Amino acid sequence: MLVLVNGEMQSQVSVLDRGLQYGDGVFETVLFKSNQPVLMTFHLQRLALGAQRLSIPIPKDFDAQLERAIALRKEQVASGDSDSFICKIILTRGTGGRGYRPVELSSPTLIISFHGVPEYPITFKSQGIETKICSHRLSENPVTAGIKHLNRLDQIIASAELGELPEGVMCDQKGNVVEGTRSNILVFSESKIYTPLLNNSGVDGCLRRFLIEKSEIGALGVEIIESIIPIDKLRQADGIAYINSVFGLWPVVNIADRTFTITPESKLISRYLYQELGM
Amino acid sequence: MLVLVNGEMQSQVSVLDRGLQYGDGVFETVLFKSNQPVLMTFHLQRLALGAQRLSIPIPKDFDAQLERAIALRKEQVASGDSDSFICKIILTRGTGGRGYRPVELSSPTLIISFHGVPEYPITFKSQGIETKICSHRLSENPVTAGIKHLNRLDQIIASAELGELPEGVMCDQKGNVVEGTRSNILVFSESKIYTPLLNNSGVDGCLRRFLIEKSEIGALGVEIIESIIPIDKLRQADGIAYINSVFGLWPVVNIADRTFTITPESKLISRYLYQELGM
Numbered sequence: 322m323l324v325l326v327n328g329e330m331q332s333q334v335s336v337l338d339r340g341l342q343y344g345d346g347v348f349e350t351v352l353f354k355s356n357q358p359v360l361m362t363f364h365l366q367r368l369a370l371g372a373q374r375l376s377i378p379i380p381k382d383f384d385a386q387l388e389r390a391i392a393l394r395k396e397q398v399a400s401g402d403s404d405s406f407i408c409k410i411i412l413t414r415g416t417g418g419r420g421y422r423p424v425e426l427s428s429p430t431l432i433i434s435f436h437g438v439p440e441y442p443i444t445f446k447s448q449g450i451e452t453k454i455c456s457h458r459l460s461e462n463p464v465t466a467g468i469k470h471l472n473r474l475d476q477i478i479a480s481a482e483l484g485e486l487p488e489g490v491m492c493d494q495k496g497n498v499v500e501g502t503r504s505n506i507l508v509f510s511e512s513k514i515y516t517p518l519l520n521n522s523g524v525d526g527c528l529r530r531f532l533i534e535k536s537e538i539g540a541l542g543v544e545i546i547e548s549i550i551p552i553d554k555l556r557q558a559d560g561i562a563y564i565n566s567v568f569g570l571w572p573v574v575n576i577a578d579r580t581f582t583i584t585p586e587s588k589l590i591s592r593y594l595y596q597e598l599g600m
Numbered sequence: 601m602l603v604l605v606n607g608e609m610q611s612q613v614s615v616l617d618r619g620l621q622y623g624d625g626v627f628e629t630v631l632f633k634s635n636q637p638v639l640m641t642f643h644l645q646r647l648a649l650g651a652q653r654l655s656i657p658i659p660k661d662f663d664a665q666l667e668r669a670i671a672l673r674k675e676q677v678a679s680g681d682s683d684s685f686i687c688k689i690i691l692t693r694g695t696g697g698r699g700y701r702p703v704e705l706s707s708p709t710l711i712i713s714f715h716g717v718p719e720y721p722i723t724f725k726s727q728g729i730e731t732k733i734c735s736h737r738l739s740e741n742p743v744t745a746g747i748k749h750l751n752r753l754d755q756i757i758a759s760a761e762l763g764e765l766p767e768g769v770m771c772d773q774k775g776n777v778v779e780g781t782r783s784n785i786l787v788f789s790e791s792k793i794y795t796p797l798l799n800n801s802g803v804d805g806c807l808r809r810f811l812i813e814k815s816e817i818g819a820l821g822v823e824i825i826e827s828i829i830p831i832d833k834l835r836q837a838d839g840i841a842y843i844n845s846v847f848g849l850w851p852v853v854n855i856a857d858r859t860f861t862i863t864p865e866s867k868l869i870s871r872y873l874y875q876e877l878g879m
Contacts, residue, residue, distance in 0.1 A: 324615055333612035334620060336603055336690070336711050341613060343752035344623025375753070376760060411615070419718065420782055421752060422759035432615050439698065460739035461773060465753055472751035473622035473700055474654070474744055480701035481655060494740055503699055 323397060324434040325390045328382070338430055340413030343421060344471040346430075347371035348411040352438065352567045352600070356395055356404045359598050360566050363527035368412065371468035376423065377414045380431050390433040397435075407436040407567065413471070441568055445487060446591065449572035449583055450563075454552065455479040455489040459499050459522040467525040476502045488563050490555065490576065493522045498550040501563045504571075505529040507545070509560035509584040514545045527566040531598075532590065541593055543586055560584035569600040602676060603713040604669045607661070617709055619692030622700060623750040625709075626650035627690040631717065631846045631879070635674055635683045638877050639845050642806035647691065650747035655702070656693045659710050669712040676714075686715040686846065692750070720847055724766060725870065728851035728862055729842075733831070734758040734768040738778050738801040746804040755781045767842050769834065769855065772801045777829040780842045783850075784808040786824070788839035788863040793824045806845040810877075811869065820872055822865055839863035848879040 324332040339345035349364040358364075372379050380386065391408065398404045411432040418424045457479040465472070475491070480502045483489050488501045499517050500506055505526040508515040516533070519525050536545040555561065560581045561573040570591050572583040594600050603611040618624035628643040637643075651658050659665065670687065677683045690711040697703045736758040744751070754770070759781045762768050767780045778796050779785055784805040787794040795812070798804050815824040834840065839860045840852040849870050851862040873879050 322616075326615065332615055334615055336605065336611055336613055336713060338620065339756075341617065341620040341690070341692075342627075342750070343756055344750055345753065345756055348621075375757070411620070413620075420759070421755040422762065422781075423756060434615060457743060458741065460741040460744070462737065462739040462754065464736060464757060465739070470753055471621070471623050472753045474624065474749055474751045475741065476700040477618075477622055477624055477702060478654070478743060480699070483701065502701075 322434060322436070323390075323394055324432065325386065325393070326432050327380075327430060328386045328389065334430060334432065335416055337416040338413055339415060339418065339423075340411065340430060340471055344473070345375070345423070346377065346411060346413030346471045347375065347469055348409065348471060349469060350567060351408045351410065353404070353406050353408060354599055356398060358408070359600065360527045360531055363530050364410075364566070367469060367525065367527060367530075368410065371470060372412060374464065374468050375414070375470065377412060377429055378427070379412065380429055383431065386431055387433060390435075394435045403437065405438050407438055409434045409436060411471070439567065441487065445571045446569060449574040449581075450487050452486055452563075452573050452576055453483070453489045454576060455482050455491050455502065457482060457491070459491050459493050461494050461521040463521050466522050467519050469524050488571065492552060496552050498552055498555045499523040501565075504563040504565035504568075507562045507564060507587070507590070508550055508555060508558045509562070509586050510554070510558045512586065514543055514586050515548050515550055516545055517550045518547045526564065528564045528569070532564070535593070541590070543589060560587050562587050562590070569594050569598075601713065601715070602669075602673055603711065604665065604672070605711050606659075606709060607665050607668065613709060613711065614695055616695040617692055618694060618697065618702075619690065619709060619750055623752070624654070624702070625656065625690060625692030625750045626654065626748055627688065627750060628748060629846060630687045630689065632683070632685050632687060633878055635677060637687070638879065639806045639810055642809050643689075643845070646748060646804065646806060646809075647689065650749060651691060653743065653747050654693070654749065656691060656708055657706070658691070659708055662710065665710055666712060673714045682716065684717050686717055688713045688715060690750070718846065720766065724850045725848060728853040728860075729766050731765055731852050731855055732762070732768045733855060734761050734770050734781065736761060736770070737775075738770050738772050740773050740800040742800050745801050746798050748803050767850065771831060775831050777831055777834045778802040780844075783842040783844035783847070786841045786843060786866070786869070787829055787834060787837045788841070788865050789833070789837045791865065793822055793865050794827050794829055795824055796829045797826045805843065807843045807848070807873075811843070814872075820869070822868060839866050841866050841869070848873050848877075
């Protein structure tokens with residue numbers, strides 16, 4: 322596995338790194354197809370927002386480190402590795418500080434690693450997936466909502482409920498729908514498309530952000546409305562889909578006893594993603 | 601620095617460790633005085649509870665690894681190092697699993713490291729400390745409340761507000777008092793002693809647990825009542841104290857404009873901690 326830590330080819334970090342000690346950092350998981358990054362601008366924007374929110378400085382040579390890592394990966398591709406891969410970027414506050422308290426001038430740790438693209442059955446996209454509502458609920462905090470930080474116990478606990486199911490719905494403490502364990506959610510209802518507001522919990526996904534932006538400028542052809550979505554609204558929807566920047570869009574076939582159709586709007590977005598992002 | 605990772609003397613872990621990737625683990629910070637652990641039973645109980653809550657298996661040779669690590673540290677003491685020290689125990693789910701989803705049979709990572717005891721001015725105990733109410737509030741989740749997991753961004757964000765102050769009060773999303781950034785809270789009011797209920801957020805500290813147990817059997821001489829503590833109740837209290845298993849008890853001199861006295865009950869507990877735990 323190709324891993325660079327602060328520009329050096331190595332696959333270990335100090336046990337004192339605050340990423341390990343406290344989950345003190347942010348990360349991104351970027352899909353590459355045919356050696357090209359998908360939605361990289363959105364990933365880098367969210368990483369920057371998260372780092373700013375946590376007051377973690379971005380290394381001055383961040384771009385150079387990332388470029389060099391990608392160049393090394395492309396050398397592997399030239400030697401026969403797949404030109405579709407995942408680039409995972411982790412930025413932690415590094416070592417130092419007294420206990421939880423961060424030091425003013427910390428030296429962050431930048432970890433860039435490359436992984437294979439997860440292989441999912443093609444039917445997940447074309448025919449949809451079976452899914453459930455997880456009983457574990459998301460913690461709520463407006464300060465850490467939206468960003469992709471390293472405190473992911475809620476997603477881990479919920480994922481452990483899934484068994485063989487590829488994804489599940491997570492609600493907040495009030496019982497409103499927020500997201501999947503590793504994806505965002507679209508809810509299709511009476512020819513409209515809703516996605517949960519993420520003011521108090523959830524990760525503002527890069528594909529979600531892309532679709533909202535395209536929806537705002539009209540390029541998508543349909544509007545995506547951010548709103549509070551009570552669990553009953555989800556149950557009564559015409560259709561539901563999970564979206565993320567690695568697998569694209571998976572329509573939902575059923576949640577527990579309730580079955581859903583793949584709505585025309587869902588198909589429209591799938592087509593759009595294929596045309597625009599090749600996913 | 602003495603560090604053992606799964607029994608081996610080394611100070612690094614794989615970047616793939618889920619402790620780093622997701623904060624997927626628990627930890628304890630155990631004070632040793634005169635080579636003897638303080639409140640070790642409580643620390644090990646909480647570690648076991650946290651591991652159980654997160655379904656992280658405890659290594660079969662956990663006790664042996666801990667004993668060996670402590671023996672190595674004592675060799676250092678025999679060579680001139682202080683016989684007061686901190687033993688930090690981190691247990692993560694190890695590497696593996698597809699994304700957030702844990703694998704059934706994971707091989708956990710046990711990290712045991714030793715550190716110096718933080719040196720605080722003696723006046724913190726005898727005369728009390730100045731403090732504040734942090735504006736950052738704790739995330740709420742009954743499933744992860746009480747245990748000492750590795751998702752500590754809330755404490756980090758709140759700690760960054762403290763400036764030169766040694767500690768600050770954290771509230772939950774509703775504005776009720778929960779804890780300090782790295783300690784629990786006692787509230788002295790009309791000769792009674794209250795401590796916040798930790799059903800939805802906060803860490804159930806080992807010294808807190810010890811004092812409640814002693815309070816229940818009457819050994820402490822005063823009763824400690826777990827209850828919901830609105831911020832106004834804190835402001836109107838006669839006295840307040842922070843407690844944790846490393847520094848013991850720090851009375852609070854003021855919070856913003858409100859000043860507090862060191863109540864007789866606070867002094868009684870301080871004396872008791874000195875007599876029973878030497879802290």
